[in-house]
Amino acid sequence: MQNSIGNVALSNVWGRLNNAMIVRGKGSFVFDDQGNRFLDFTSGIGVTSTGHCHPRVVKAVQSQANQLLFGQMNCMLPEMSARYAKALVAKTPETIETFFFANSGAEAVEGAVKLARMATGRPNIIAMEGGFHGRTAMTMALTSSKSVYRAGYQPLPSGVFFTPFPSGFYYQEFQHHWDSKQTVSFCLQQLKHLFKTQSSPEETAAIIIEPVLGEGGFVPAPSGFLQELRKICDSSGILLIVDEIQSGFGRTGKMWAHEHSGIVPDVLTMAKGIASGLPMSAIGASQELMSKWPVGSHGGTYGGGSAVAMAAAMATLEVIEEEGLLENAAKMGGYLKQQLEALVERLPQKVDVRGKGLMVGVEWVRDGQPESQMAKNLQSKCLEDGLMLLICGPGGNVIRWLPPLNVTQDEIDAGLRVFEAALSQFGGNPSA
Numbered sequence: 001m002q003n004s005i006g007n008v009a010l011s012n013v014w015g016r017l018n019n020a021m022i023v024r025g026k027g028s029f030v031f032d033d034q035g036n037r038f039l040d041f042t043s044g045i046g047v048t049s050t051g052h053c054h055p056r057v058v059k060a061v062q063s064q065a066n067q068l069l070f071g072q073m074n075c076m077l078p079e080m081s082a083r084y085a086k087a088l089v090a091k092t093p094e095t096i097e098t099f100f101f102a103n104s105g106a107e108a109v110e111g112a113v114k115l116a117r118m119a120t121g122r123p124n125i126i127a128m129e130g131g132f133h134g135r136t137a138m139t140m141a142l143t144s145s146k147s148v149y150r151a152g153y154q155p156l157p158s159g160v161f162f163t164p165f166p167s168g169f170y171y172q173e174f175q176h177h178w179d180s181k182q183t184v185s186f187c188l189q190q191l192k193h194l195f196k197t198q199s200s201p202e203e204t205a206a207i208i209i210e211p212v213l214g215e216g217g218f219v220p221a222p223s224g225f226l227q228e229l230r231k232i233c234d235s236s237g238i239l240l241i242v243d244e245i246q247s248g249f250g251r252t253g254k255m256w257a258h259e260h261s262g263i264v265p266d267v268l269t270m271a272k273g274i275a276s277g278l279p280m281s282a283i284g285a286s287q288e289l290m291s292k293w294p295v296g297s298h299g300g301t302y303g304g305g306s307a308v309a310m311a312a313a314m315a316t317l318e319v320i321e322e323e324g325l326l327e328n329a330a331k332m333g334g335y336l337k338q339q340l341e342a343l344v345e346r347l348p349q350k351v352d353v354r355g356k357g358l359m360v361g362v363e364w365v366r367d368g369q370p371e372s373q374m375a376k377n378l379q380s381k382c383l384e385d386g387l388m389l390l391i392c393g394p395g396g397n398v399i400r401w402l403p404p405l406n407v408t409q410d411e412i413d414a415g416l417r418v419f420e421a422a423l424s425q426f427g428g429n430p431s432a
């Protein structure tokens with residue numbers, strides 16, 4: 001798609017779904033400089049969870065901008081940051097009582113790893129195969145959702161070990177036809193084997209996990225697996241870092257995706273939907289754990305200091321609560337999944353529709369192979385017809401649906417009509 005400016009002075013390193021020049025956003029829609037409208041079911045990869053330019057968030061930003069833009073955390077205590085931290089405690093599990101604020105998801109994960117190493121005095125971190133935690137050196141080292149995120153940058157920081165994530169569909173379809181119980185049991189065995197062969201529990205500071213794999217294919221971790229991880233961590237003094245950067249702030253129909261499993265994290269990393277679009281992230285932990293982080297041993301110029309981001313985050317919490325966005329995410333997510341299941345039922349491919357709340361993935365497989373071309377064709381056709389959808393998963397064959405949490409049923413229906421038209425164009429055949 002052409003835009004009116006043509007070549008722009010931006011790095012080539014950004015892949016981009018939509019090259020239209022976007023000038024305005026409202027709710028579930030963005031508008032380009034040619035007057036075209038797009039239904040944005042990417043929410044900027046899960047960031048604009050209250051929709052584009054929610055009036056309450058905009059107002060909070062405007063009025064905060066008139067008061068204080070920035071108060072550097074080592075120099076002063078911005079009232080808005082203290083107020084937001086207090087509000088966030090009320091929204092996090094009982095183990096999470098204090099926060100360190102930063103600017104991006106990767107920064108939050110980096111900080112969480114530093115905290116875990118410092119607090120336990122242990123060197124190693126165990127991450128999940130298929131996980132994604134960011135693009136900085138340490139977070140790349142923890143990431144294994146796709147080789148492209150690491151290629152060309154290795155060697156990466158050491159002390160990171162990977163254990164299999166119990167991806168139900170993967171083990172059933174591509175591996176052993178296992179059910180969820182067999183998959184969980186295999187993955188736990190592998191973790192125990194890793195303890196024996198590569199990083200003993202005494203050397204392991206933390207296990208990090210996304211309760212729903214994001215980049216790795218929108219795969220929810222089975223509750224039984226998370227519960228066993230919790231027990232293993234408790235019995236061996238390992239910290240459980242739950243990365244809710246994509247799945248948090250109501251995305252899955254609960255405030256935190258780990259709540260679906262009844263576990264609590266030792267360290268919680270948050271970003272994306274935290275402030276409806278302003279760059280911000282947080283690390284949460286107990287007071288006891290945070291007190292093991294010596295003063296000055298971590299920090300950053302901007303983290304926690306943007307009073308405007310804090311105001312946006314506060315307004316976001318209020319919108320989530322007052323507009324019933326958790327309930328809406330659960331209800332609309334259930335509806336979306338049901339409709340997608342009905343749409344793909346008749347297709348010749350194996351199609352797995354999965355997810356929680358408004359974090360829904362549709363994986364395409366034919367003859368035991370990931371069908372990335374089908375996913376790409378559908379994505380392009382949807383964009384042509386004004387619907388923005390992203391793709392994820394190591395095989396590039398999972399279409400991800402991330403509408404804002406206040407999406408309406410009419411908007412979901414509109415998106416589904418575009419998707420259905422794309423499906424009928426390809427007739428289940430990626431090369432049609």
Ligand SMILES: Cc1ncc(COP(=O)(O)O)c(C=O)c1O
Nearest residue numbers: 104105106132133134214245246
């Ligand atoms: C689960 C998870 N962790 C960490 C990150 C990194 O966040 P950021 O891109 O803000 O650095 C992401 C980003 O997609 C993510 O999904």
